[in-house]
Amino acid sequence: MKVLLLLVLIIVVVLVIILATRRSGAAREQTRLEDARAEAQRWYERLGGQVMNLHGDDPAARQALADAGERYNAAGGQLQQAKSVRQFELARESALEGLAYVRAARLAMGIDPGPDLPPLASAQGAGQITREREVNVQGHQYRAGPQPGPQTPYYYPGGRVQGRPVPSGWYSTPVWKTALGAGAGVLGGMLIFDALLSPGFGDMGYGDGFQDAAGGGDFGGDSTQAGDFGGGDFGGGDFGGDF
Secondary structure, three states: OHHHHHHHHHHHHHHHHHHHHHHHHHHHHHHHHHHHHHHHHHHHHHHHHHHOOOOOOOOHHHHHHHHHHHHHHHHHHHHHHHHHHHHHHHHHHHHHHHHHHHHHHHHOOOOOOOOOOOHHHOOOOOOOOOOOOEEEEEEEEEEEEEOOOOOOOOOEOOOOEEOOOOOOOEOOOOOHHHHOOOOOHHHHHHHHHHOOOOOOOOOOOOHHHHHHOOOOOOOOOOOEEHHHHHHEHHHHHHHHOOO
């Protein structure tokens, strides 16, 4: 009888420990969820204030603010549907992307861009453009540079397109949207990136990370013409896997 009571007591103690552990884990997870929600909401509201109150006449500023508004809407939709920590983190990232566009708009307007933002997860290792670049691809001129201007009104906060790092900076056309398309648009966008971001454009802040992502520098040197990419390195072993 004593042995039976002892076994029952042990079982009860084990069950109590299991229940306490589960409750503690659930409480921690709920705290993480609430913290992630509050963090995403904070950046979302900050973005909303900027989008509502900023207005620019400069084309580059208007475009950057339009992109910021797009990210604001995206973050709002993500917040409404978010039910996990990861989903709230994605909403936070969208809001931060929008604020990066806001900073770009403020720079284009010639006003203080405000305090620095937390780094974008999507832009990690992408680097930034540090000098002007102009190339010709398939008969069209494309430009990129570190500052907004009449010929470079499209800002990109940095990220990866088709798995390739694309630096933050100002571009003559939103080629990243073309590269995210389908069919010929993908190839065309990649040709533009290959030309604009070739290793010959050497001071963009990529470092070894870009060299690795770009296949160790096999872009055909300092190529600036679309024809430079028609040779063996582009169509053969070095780049065949990318497409």
